[in-house]
Amino acid sequence: MHVRVQEADFTLADILDGFASAPDTGATVSFTGIVRDDTGDLLHMEIEHYPGMCEAAIEGIVAQATQRWSLTDCRVVHRFGRLSPGAQIMMVATAARHRAEAFEAAEYLMDYLKSRAPFWKKEVRRSGEDWVAAKSSDEDALDRW
Amino acid sequence: MHVRVQEADFTLADILDGFASAPDTGATVSFTGIVRDDTGDLLHMEIEHYPGMCEAAIEGIVAQATQRWSLTDCRVVHRFGRLSPGAQIMMVATAARHRAEAFEAAEYLMDYLKSRAPFWKKEVRRSGEDWVAAKSSDEDALDRW
């Protein structure tokens, strides 16, 4: 239940049910990614994924983060399929003893999910459709860790 | 409704109802602080606050963060009174166009709330009670900004 790859929407309340109940948890951080419409003509976003490898890749990233920051809990949800502007794309949640650990682990998870989890985003606009290009800054972000 | 100082508990779902509905929001981050029992003998935490100044101080910090990171939404809740181990103490939530802004603003809010919002924590243990001392590292954290 710690990693979910699904087409359906999710709620924070649902994902965080029972989260961070360990007595040594002092801080939790959650991040949610949302379909943003920069130009006002986005019809929807299409997220393609590699079933099986997604889950394995995310679980590997979660295991790394959990060990490095001694997380007391960690959850990741990532959606695929057709998403409207404003829709939730994914979320991560981390729980740790102190706030710095919870924040760092959440940022680490996001940096690795961006570049190492097999999802591909296509933006379908009134003016045409385009695959979202990976940014070199996303790859560079990994050097921080 | 963006800043609440209250004795009652809260739920993320309640606080984040209608949060980040602006179309240019691409990322939201939330942080929750929880009463941690390090030694296993914590009876409760007592949070004293300065009514009026709390709200004003937090609103000032929120205004700073909102401007600096062009936040599309921002909420802060901070509790006072008697809190049991495992209870939620406070939360912040930030919404921005990109993830780096949402993360940085949330960390900024936390750093400033720690040292600039008039709350004082007392830990009541079986072995006695003590005011939580401010850490010099908390003050140093502000230099980052």
Next chain:
Amino acid sequence: MIDVLYFAWVRERIGIPRETVTSEAATVMDLVDELRAREERYALAFADLSSLRVALDQELTEFDTPLEGVREVAFFPPMTGG
């Protein structure tokens, strides 16, 4: 007439959460000296100013700030919010 508020261990040491004082103090420091002179418990609470913070009308400030026009002074230890 100034309202003086105490929080956390300052409140505990002095024994009351607030009081109204009549004072001609020009600065926060002058007021601290007047309070120190009153009773042992005040002298103890204000023994080490480096461990104290002060707010005037709910704004954090320094001990050398003038008190003119101020209605509310609060003394407390460094804050531990969040």
Next chain:
Amino acid sequence: MIDVLYFAWVRERIGIPRETVTSEAATVMDLVDELRAREERYALAFADLSSLRVALDQELTEFDTPLEGVREVAFFPPMTGG
């Protein structure tokens, strides 16, 4: 017999999401060369390897990795998760 999977614009350019190929390729690069030689659409999809990534049995790897024992090869552009 190796299952070969294509994602995102690689899939669109080649026109199919997956296929099973019979190949004696020793490395990923050898397999890429075999595919390129097949048809124009493959040649186009594999024109610039710097814009491609490859996974063997669902693990990210490099183009010079041997294929021995591998059951599934996937080609795709840099990932854009999160």
